Amino acid sequence: xxxxxxxxxxxxxxxxxxxxxxxxxxxxxxxxxxxxxxxxxxxxxxxxxxxxxxxxxxxxxxxxxxxxxxxxxxxxxxxxxxxxxxxxxxxxxxxxxxxxxxxxxxxxxxxxxxxxxxxxxxxxxxxxxxxxxxxxxxxxxxxxxxxxxxxxxxxxxxxxxxxxxxxxxxxxxxxxxxxxxxxxxxxxxxxxxxxxxxxxxxxxxxxxxxxxxxxxxxxxxxxxxxxxxxxxxxxxxxxxxxxxxxxxxxxxxxxxxx
Amino acid sequence: xxxxxxxxxxxxxxxxxxxxxxxxxxxxxxxxxxxxxxxxxxxxxxxxxxxxxxxxxxxxxxxxxxxxxxxxxxxxxxxxxxxxxxxxxxxxxxxxxxxxxxxxxxxxxxxxxxxxxxxxxxxxxxxxxxxxxxxxxxxxxxxxxxxxxxxxxxxxxxxxxxxxxxxxxxxxxxxxxxxxxxxxxxxxxxxxxxxxxxxxxxxxxxxxxxxxxxxxxxxxxxxxxxxxxxxxxxxxxxxxxxxxxxxxxxxxxxxxxxxxxxxxxxxxxxxxxxxxxxxxxxxxxxxxxxxxxxxxxxxxxxxxxxxxxxxxxxxxxxxxxx
Numbered sequence: 001x002x003x004x005x006x007x008x009x010x011x012x013x014x015x016x017x018x019x020x021x022x023x024x025x026x027x028x029x030x031x032x033x034x035x036x037x038x039x040x041x042x043x044x045x046x047x048x049x050x051x052x053x054x055x056x057x058x059x060x061x062x063x064x065x066x067x068x069x070x071x072x073x074x075x076x077x078x079x080x081x082x083x084x085x086x087x088x089x090x091x092x093x094x095x096x097x098x099x100x101x102x103x104x105x106x107x108x109x110x111x112x113x114x115x116x117x118x119x120x121x122x123x124x125x126x127x128x129x130x131x132x133x134x135x136x137x138x139x140x141x142x143x144x145x146x147x148x149x150x151x152x153x154x155x156x157x158x159x160x161x162x163x164x165x166x167x168x169x170x171x172x173x174x175x176x177x178x179x180x181x182x183x184x185x186x187x188x189x190x191x192x193x194x195x196x197x198x199x200x201x202x203x204x205x206x207x208x209x210x211x212x213x214x215x216x217x218x219x220x221x222x223x224x225x226x227x228x229x230x231x232x233x234x235x236x237x238x239x240x241x242x243x244x245x246x247x248x249x250x251x252x253x254x255x256x257x258x
Numbered sequence: 259x260x261x262x263x264x265x266x267x268x269x270x271x272x273x274x275x276x277x278x279x280x281x282x283x284x285x286x287x288x289x290x291x292x293x294x295x296x297x298x299x300x301x302x303x304x305x306x307x308x309x310x311x312x313x314x315x316x317x318x319x320x321x322x323x324x325x326x327x328x329x330x331x332x333x334x335x336x337x338x339x340x341x342x343x344x345x346x347x348x349x350x351x352x353x354x355x356x357x358x359x360x361x362x363x364x365x366x367x368x369x370x371x372x373x374x375x376x377x378x379x380x381x382x383x384x385x386x387x388x389x390x391x392x393x394x395x396x397x398x399x400x401x402x403x404x405x406x407x408x409x410x411x412x413x414x415x416x417x418x419x420x421x422x423x424x425x426x427x428x429x430x431x432x433x434x435x436x437x438x439x440x441x442x443x444x445x446x447x448x449x450x451x452x453x454x455x456x457x458x459x460x461x462x463x464x465x466x467x468x469x470x471x472x473x474x475x476x477x478x479x480x481x482x483x484x485x486x487x488x489x490x491x492x493x494x495x496x497x498x499x500x501x502x503x504x505x506x507x508x509x510x511x512x513x514x515x516x517x518x519x520x521x522x523x524x525x526x527x528x529x530x531x532x533x534x535x536x537x538x539x540x541x542x543x544x545x546x547x548x549x550x551x552x553x554x555x556x557x558x559x560x561x562x563x564x565x566x567x568x569x570x571x572x573x574x575x576x577x578x579x580x
Contacts, residue, residue: 097464
């Protein structure tokens with residue numbers, strides 16, 4: 001199996017289970033992601049992809065199973081827990097405040113406060129420092145933004161996705177989960193997001209990419225984990241398989257020992 | 259490298275910005291009345307001070323309502339809170355001192371805001387319906403507690419602080435407007451709290467995903483709105499030397515129109531305090547101008563309605579344009 005250069009496990013999932021009433025959404029999901037690796041999470045509708053993402057990002061608490069981050073077992077029961085563990089999620093619906101500008105969105109709920117202790121206590125914002133840091137972190141991701149005062153709704157979908165990814169990485173996330181990051185984007189913008197994914201993984205960030213687009217998976221992922229009826233049924237290096245193999249695994253037509 | 263370009267860009271942005279609209283219309287109306295009414299007392303400092311004093315409770319209500327609108331709620335109960343808080347304040351003044359009376363009146367506001375907020379969040383019903391209901395309840399209570407009779411206030415200190423007083427040559431009602439407006443401006447523009455308020459109004463799903471406590475912030479916004487209305491009630495009571503159940507009755511339309519024309523979105527996410535204050539002053543100037551031109555109360559009411567419709571039309575058009 002092909003492993004990335006950094007052979008350290010960033011995220012480890014051990015037999016994660018989650019039921020809703022009588023529905024066993026996740027029955028047994030086990031896989032790992034290494035640092036600097038991009039892992040595609042595949043599966044048909046209802047295979048448990050979104051439930052799993054919600055378990056990792058703290059929206060749901062799993063019924064049983066273990067999540068380990070950098071070797072340490074973590075208990076995640078809220079989005080804050082996930083964030084504290086170094087897991088950031090980039091949501092499909094481009095979770096931005098349309099009326100806010102780039103800097104305001106990047107620092108939402110993590111604003112840099114004024115240095116003066118009294119003003120700081122009041123929650124006074126240090127806009128200059130935030131603009132400076134925003135420029136730095138977007139430059140680091142090779143994202144060119146014309147004007148930092150631009151409101152989000154004036155940006156293209158690709159630029160917005162770039163900001164959302166920058167926001168995740170900006171907060172020192174070791175693990176970034178992306179739920180269909182290119183679903184709403186055109187060809188060129190998808191390519192930009194793919195480049196961005198490569199940039200952040202080259203900086204050591206582990207990426208879990210949920211996608212329906214096989215082309216996208218083949219282009220960007222190192223490995224693919226396939227969910228089928230709530231179980232992880234395959235864990236393959238993308239270089240070793242064809243798109244048809246992946247489709248076969250997703251539909252259950254083909255089987256490989258996980 | 260592009261400092262000049264940036265400033266040019268910014269200038270253009272400011273000139274075309276929705277929030278700048280209030281400045282244009284404010285000075286246009288001022289100019290219009292100044293010409294039409296050139297042979298009256300319209301363009302005198304004392305007339306403008308009168309307008310500021312008369313609209314002081316309205317500006318405070320408008321500032322409060324801006325908070326509710328910022329998170330995407332509307333608060334229709336503010337007019338009724340004005341009456342109840344003024345009555346509670348006036349009744350308490352007959353038995354206790356100013357601090358307790360003021361506290362009691364403001365507590366009316368806090369309580370109403372809390373009830374509004376909890377009902378909206380628990381029942382997941384639109385704020386429009388909940389506050390319409392509480393408006394009816396509070397109006398009923400205000401009429402009930404004094405049997406429709408007015409309550410006079412003879413406490414000179416109270417009427418000084420909340421009505422006729424002057425500090426450093428400025429009417430105290432202007433100071434109230436500036437202090438409350440200034441605090442609200444700082445909260446919304448400079449503090450993290452204001453950023454979160456607007457985030458909740460702009461995209462509650464995103465705000466929640468980023469870890470903002472959406473429910474709590476909406477609750478705070480509604481408490482701010484009705485507490486401001488309670489303060490407005492005290493300012494009415496101070497200026498008029500008494501309280502009556504009719505106070506604030508006709509203010510709701512004026513305040514909503516003023517806030518909307520001032521650039522605050524009626525659908526959440528965008529708030530402008532300076533616009534809200536200028537908006538209420540604009541409404542005051544229009545009223546004043548119409549009175550000096552010899553128009554009746556009925557015609558003033560029509561003018562207020564027209565302004566609200568225009569403000570809303572502009573707001574909706576802007577949303578459609580993206």
